[in-house]
Amino acid sequence: MNSVKVGICGLGTVASGTVDVLRKNAEDISARCGFPIEIAQIGARRDNPNVDTSTINVTRDIFDVVINPEVDIVVELIGGYEPAKALVLKAIENGKHVVTANKALIAVHGNEIFAAASRQGVTVAYEAAVAGGIPIIKAIREGLSGNRIDWLAGIINGTGNFILTEMRDKGRAFDDVLKEAQALGYAEADPTFDIEGIDAAHKLVILASIAFGIPLQFDSVFAEGISKVSPIDVAYAEELGYVIKHLGIARRTEQGVELRVHPTLIPARRLMAHVNGVMNAVMVHGNAVGPTLYNGAGAGALPTASAVVADIVDVARSLATSSKQPIAPLGFQPETLSGEMILPIEEVETAYYLRLSVVDKPGVLSKVAQILSDAGISIEALIQKEHAEDSDLVPLIILTNKTLEKNCMSAITSIESLDTICGSVVPIRVESLE
Amino acid sequence: MNSVKVGICGLGTVASGTVDVLRKNAEDISARCGFPIEIAQIGARRDNPNVDTSTINVTRDIFDVVINPEVDIVVELIGGYEPAKALVLKAIENGKHVVTANKALIAVHGNEIFAAASRQGVTVAYEAAVAGGIPIIKAIREGLSGNRIDWLAGIINGTGNFILTEMRDKGRAFDDVLKEAQALGYAEADPTFDIEGIDAAHKLVILASIAFGIPLQFDSVFAEGISKVSPIDVAYAEELGYVIKHLGIARRTEQGVELRVHPTLIPARRLMAHVNGVMNAVMVHGNAVGPTLYNGAGAGALPTASAVVADIVDVARSLATSSKQPIAPLGFQPETLSGEMILPIEEVETAYYLRLSVVDKPGVLSKVAQILSDAGISIEALIQKEHAEDSDLVPLIILTNKTLEKNCMSAITSIESLDTICGSVVPIRVESLE
Numbered sequence: 001m002n003s004v005k006v007g008i009c010g011l012g013t014v015a016s017g018t019v020d021v022l023r024k025n026a027e028d029i030s031a032r033c034g035f036p037i038e039i040a041q042i043g044a045r046r047d048n049p050n051v052d053t054s055t056i057n058v059t060r061d062i063f064d065v066v067i068n069p070e071v072d073i074v075v076e077l078i079g080g081y082e083p084a085k086a087l088v089l090k091a092i093e094n095g096k097h098v099v100t101a102n103k104a105l106i107a108v109h110g111n112e113i114f115a116a117a118s119r120q121g122v123t124v125a126y127e128a129a130v131a132g133g134i135p136i137i138k139a140i141r142e143g144l145s146g147n148r149i150d151w152l153a154g155i156i157n158g159t160g161n162f163i164l165t166e167m168r169d170k171g172r173a174f175d176d177v178l179k180e181a182q183a184l185g186y187a188e189a190d191p192t193f194d195i196e197g198i199d200a201a202h203k204l205v206i207l208a209s210i211a212f213g214i215p216l217q218f219d220s221v222f223a224e225g226i227s228k229v230s231p232i233d234v235a236y237a238e239e240l241g242y243v244i245k246h247l248g249i250a251r252r253t254e255q256g257v258e259l260r261v262h263p264t265l266i267p268a269r270r271l272m273a274h275v276n277g278v279m280n281a282v283m284v285h286g287n288a289v290g291p292t293l294y295n296g297a298g299a300g301a302l303p304t305a306s307a308v309v310a311d312i313v314d315v316a317r318s319l320a321t322s323s324k325q326p327i328a329p330l331g332f333q334p335e336t337l338s339g340e341m342i343l344p345i346e347e348v349e350t351a352y353y354l355r356l357s358v359v360d361k362p363g364v365l366s367k368v369a370q371i372l373s374d375a376g377i378s379i380e381a382l383i384q385k386e387h388a389e390d391s392d393l394v395p396l397i398i399l400t401n402k403t404l405e406k407n408c409m410s411a412i413t414s415i416e417s418l419d420t421i422c423g424s425v426v427p428i429r430v431e432s433l434e
Numbered sequence: 435m436n437s438v439k440v441g442i443c444g445l446g447t448v449a450s451g452t453v454d455v456l457r458k459n460a461e462d463i464s465a466r467c468g469f470p471i472e473i474a475q476i477g478a479r480r481d482n483p484n485v486d487t488s489t490i491n492v493t494r495d496i497f498d499v500v501i502n503p504e505v506d507i508v509v510e511l512i513g514g515y516e517p518a519k520a521l522v523l524k525a526i527e528n529g530k531h532v533v534t535a536n537k538a539l540i541a542v543h544g545n546e547i548f549a550a551a552s553r554q555g556v557t558v559a560y561e562a563a564v565a566g567g568i569p570i571i572k573a574i575r576e577g578l579s580g581n582r583i584d585w586l587a588g589i590i591n592g593t594g595n596f597i598l599t600e601m602r603d604k605g606r607a608f609d610d611v612l613k614e615a616q617a618l619g620y621a622e623a624d625p626t627f628d629i630e631g632i633d634a635a636h637k638l639v640i641l642a643s644i645a646f647g648i649p650l651q652f653d654s655v656f657a658e659g660i661s662k663v664s665p666i667d668v669a670y671a672e673e674l675g676y677v678i679k680h681l682g683i684a685r686r687t688e689q690g691v692e693l694r695v696h697p698t699l700i701p702a703r704r705l706m707a708h709v710n711g712v713m714n715a716v717m718v719h720g721n722a723v724g725p726t727l728y729n730g731a732g733a734g735a736l737p738t739a740s741a742v743v744a745d746i747v748d749v750a751r752s753l754a755t756s757s758k759q760p761i762a763p764l765g766f767q768p769e770t771l772s773g774e775m776i777l778p779i780e781e782v783e784t785a786y787y788l789r790l791s792v793v794d795k796p797g798v799l800s801k802v803a804q805i806l807s808d809a810g811i812s813i814e815a816l817i818q819k820e821h822a823e824d825s826d827l828v829p830l831i832i833l834t835n836k837t838l839e840k841n842c843m844s845a846i847t848s849i850e851s852l853d854t855i856c857g858s859v860v861p862i863r864v865e866s867l868e
Contacts, residue, residue: 021580021722028582031647031770034762127577133723135577142576143561143569146455146743148462213465271729274708288455289567289730289740295705296726306723309580322756328468336465 003036004316006099007071009062009087010078011044014101014128016051017301018075018308029309033316037309040070066091073315075308076100085109092116092124097319099311101128101304107202110209110216114329123318123325125311130203131156131280133303134296135310140210140284141331147286149211151251153264153433156203158278158298159187159194160226160246164263165276168234168243174227186278196225197246197261204248208259211284212252212340213332217259220342224262233355233428236397237265240381242353242430243273249431256341258348265353265430272433283433291433346406351380351430354398354412359420360387365396368415375411377403393422399430437470438750440533441505443496443521444512445478448535448562450485451735452509452742463743467750471743474504500525507749509742510534519543526550526558531753533745535562535738541636544643544650548763557752557759559745564637565590565714567737568730569744574644574718575765581720583645585685587698587867590637592712592732593621593628594660594680598697599710602668602677608661620712630659631680631695638682642693645718646686646774647766651693654776658696667789667862670831671699674815676787676864677707683865690775692782699787699864706867717867725867780840785814785864788832788846793854794821799830802849809845811837827856833864 006022008015022029022037030036042053043062059065066074066087074091076098078084084105089112091098098117100106106113106126117124127137131154140149155161159181166177178195181187193199201221209216226246237244242265251258266273271293275281280298285291297303318325328334358364365384372379381399400408412425440456442449456463456471464470476487477496493499500508500521508525510532512518518539523546525532532551534540540547540560551558561571565588574583589595593615600611612629615621627633635655643650660680671678676699685692700707705727709715714732719725731737752759762768792798799818806813815833834842846859 017722025580025582025721028647028766029580031766032579032762034767133720134726135573138572138577139569142748143572143744144740145466145747146459146463146740148459213462271705271708274705286567286740287459288451288736288743290737292568292728292730294726294728297724302722303724306578306580306720309722310577313579314576317760318756321758321760322752324755326751326755328466332462332465333468 001035001320003038004072004319005038005040005070006073006075006312007041007043007065007068008039008075008077009043009065010076011042011048011051012077013301014304014308015077016048017305018077019051021302021305021309029313033313034320037312037316041065041068062087063090066094066096071096072319073097073099073312075312076102077308081105081108088113089116092120092122095120095122097123097315099125099308099315101308103129103199103202103206107205107216107218110206114334117329118334121324123315124329125315126206127311128304128307130206131282132296132298132300133306134280134282134294134298135307136207136282136294137210139294140207141327144284144286144289145331147288150285150287151249152207152211152282152284153247153249153431154204154207154282155245155272155275155280156248156282156298157194157200157246158280159191160200161275162186162278163195164226164229164244164246167229167231168238171231171235173231174229195227197223200246200248200261204250204259204261207248207282208250208257210331211250212257213330213337214257214340215337217342220259222260222262222345226263229263233426236355236383237353239383240397240399241268242266243268244428245272247431253343255347256343259342260345260348263428265428266433270433346404348405349402350405351402352400352408353428353430354400355426356396356415357393357422358396359422360392360394361420364420367418367420368396371411371414372400375403375407377401377407377411435469435754437472438506438753439472439474439504440507440509440746441475441477441499441502442473442509442511443477443499444510445476445482445485446511447735448738448742449511450482451739452511453485455736455739455743463747467747468754471746471750475499475502496521497524500528500530505530506753507531507533507746509746510536511742515539515542522547523550526554526556529554529556531557531749533559533742533749535742537563537633537636537640541639541650541652544640548768551763552768555758557749558763559749561745562738562741564640565716566730566732566734567740568714568716568728568732569741570641570716570728571644573728574641575761578718578720578723579765581722584719584721585683586641586645586716586718587681587683587865588638588641588716589679589706589709589714590682590716590732591628591634591680592714593625594634595709595714596620596712597629598660598663598678598680601663601665602672605665605669607665608663629661631657634680634682634695638684638693638695641682641716642684642691644765645684646691647764647771648691648774649771651776654693656694656779660697663697667860670789670817671787673817674831674833675702676700677702678862679706681865687777689781690777693776694779694782697862699862700867704867780838782839783836784839785836786834786842787862787864788834789860790830790849791827791856792830793856794826794828795854798854801852801854802830805845805848806834809841811835811841811845
């Protein structure tokens with residue numbers, strides 16, 4: 001093989017990083033592949049002042065790239081659903097291999113795209129879609145292929161982790177840190193995707209499919225954001241030996257698969273609790289290997305480009321030796337994907353942190369304890385605070401043992417109806433990650 | 435492809451785990467490959483009461499396995515240099531692919547073995563040789579293939595990390611914890627390989643080769659063990675905001691490649707500092723991805739088997755699509771391996787923790803500071819302790835800035851010749867892992 005030629009669609013941040021990495025590391029990449037990777041064409045509606053394209057064939061019509069006979073691999077870096085989906089399907093139809101960093105596209109349209117790729121015998125690689133530069137797709141699909149994966153849990157949105165880290169380290173409020181994150185460019189002007197857990201849900205769906213061998217099913221993820229996490233809960237969690245992280249969690253149970261994104265108390269002694277700022281980390285628990293953890297930058301031009309280029313090298317290496325892709329898109333052969341049910345959140349079993357505002361009178365605690373006990377929920381730990389001078393309300397913090405979400409929610413409704421309870425109970429799920 | 439057939443040589447701990455994983459996870463493994471992996475034969479001098487071999491063809495002559503025409507992949511799990519080397523070379527000669535967990539064999543004889551494999555067009559896979567179940571070979575060779583790797587640092591010996599963790603958490607002495615580690619089965623009766631850094635050096639050599647594209651060169655590693663680390667240094671390190679870990683470090687510099695294993699102070703805020711007990715972790719810093727970390731069990735029957743089976747699946751997947759191995763044994767094409775010099779330890783630049791026992795008299799500190807200054811070494815931090823009631827000696831702890839090892843050693847010689855200094859200076863290298 002003389003060279004492998006890529007056509008890059010899009011010229012934003014990640015594309016600019018990809019061009020940069022392919023150029024800067026050309027020598028190492030050639031030495032790894034045994035031949036160079038060349039940029040045959042870039043398709044972009046407008047130039048990017050950070051990228052010197054003087055020596056590259058640039059087209060304003062991104063669809064030119066997928067019909068260019070010179071191009072072996074189409075690199076889709078435009079993001080979003082359309083025209084990305086049409087572009088990728090057209091590339092596949094034309095027999096091109098595809099590398100994409102588009103988590104939304106894979107999470108929502110992946111099943112259709114992989115089926116098309118399978119019919120055409122081409123590869124669709126998407127390492128950059130999850131956790132930026134961390135090679136987590138490869139670790140699960142290949143590195144842990146001898147395992148039955150029991151569960152995984154990840155800090156897979158850097159913006160959210162930055163906000164929670166600042167809240168914890170400096171006792172700051174959510175809104176305040178969000179504004180800073182936006183100023184720093186960590187968060188978008190419309191931060192909904194990041195802070196409401198939608199971005200994390202896209203990534204979690206992909207991770208769960210390759211871990212458990214189930215089709216991609218974005219509609220079944222439960223996602224709860226971090227906008228309601230208050231500094232007081234961060235502080236009480238710490239007092240109890242926990243840290244609040246925004247986790248994507250996927251777990252096999254006998255009843256079905258859990259697929260959920262939400263703020264979570266995790267023990268402070270876990271490695272995951274020390275993953276701070278914009279960094280990402282994914283824990284994967286296999287039945288042979290036990291717990292493993294993968295940590296690194298989850299976003300940014302160069303870290304994401306690192307994953308894009310790794311995918312390009314993977315495809316190029318296999319092009320040099322074979323015309324067939326050795327690994328099925330989701331790691332499992334398509335016909336073996338199981339139809340295991342995704343559990344509705346009400347059926348998920350987990351422990352809870354509950355914060356109540358109670359009237360400081362005898363008998364209140366026993367009523368709350370009775371309601372929990374009637375719901376079959378036992379108490380693991382409890383903190384009752386002193387009341388402030390100007391108030392007769394005191395915070396009561398309860399850590400429960402594991403229970404079904406629906407039992408906990410119904411107990412909360414009963415507790416809130418007590419006349420000695422003020423306002424709503426604040427529940428946050430707790431995971432031991434054991 | 436109907437099935438891929440493996441022949442396992444050896445029936446010790448890892449082999450027993452491998453048989454276990456292949457059986458227990460047969461369904462998931464088949465679903466991943468598209469065909470089953472079968473155990474065609476086991477070669478072992480004696481039975482293992484933990485493995486039911488009633489349905490397997492067992493031979494007492496391990497060399498039977500490598501000539502068995504039914505066997506596609508020979509899995510070498512006997513360990514040590516011989517007869518492992520002869521067995522692997524014979525397997526290659528017979529056109530078998532090889533999977534091995536043997537770090538000593540690859541570190542010392544890997545160049546010869548890979549050359550033979552390349553001539554025969556077969557694969558030699560060795561994920562299990564480094565860091566047990568953590569897919570670190572795959573992460574570096576494939577997951578970070580777009581990067582120029584700047585450096586890596588790893589806790590790659592679980593026994594050593596268990597001992598250092600106990601010393602830190604409980605203030606225990608080295609000998610005391612070693613005895614417990616031996617009783618728990620973490621350390622061998624002869625613990626030299628683990629505690630003197632030889633096992634870690636084997637693994638480091640392999641990691642450095644795949645990271646930097648250099649031939650395996652075990653003779654050039656500097657290795658210093660942990661037997662001289664004292665509880666008092668662990669405590670002072672903590673006071674200064676550091677943790678002592680036994681690290682394998684490989685780094686590219688303009689002068690050459692650093693390749694060294696030694697006790698190391700690392701900042702307590704690094705994720706690596708929280709990797710405790712028998713767990714392993716490797717940090718890899720690439721010029722695109724930045725710092726990444728991979729954590730998991732570095733030893734044990736099932737975690738090591740996880741890596742062995744992942745290699746089997748990798749080879750099996752590529753057998754199904756091609757007759758050629760897409761990835762060169764060290765990740766870089768053999769003809770591109772560079773002859774970069776490995777730096778002798780004297781030429782390595784690092785910071786130091788120095789512990790001195792000084793006579794508590796005016797002027798001592800200024801003499802020590804003068805010697806360091808004359809050697810071009812600046813002081814980053816300093817702690818002078820109170821002297822005990824029954825002694826006029828006080829401990830003096832110095833953290834230096836980065837300097838060449840030879841400059842530091844020569845300064846230490848001068849310091850030790852002062853008549854106000856008692857005994858030897860204790861130096862421990864410091865790395866910021868930034």
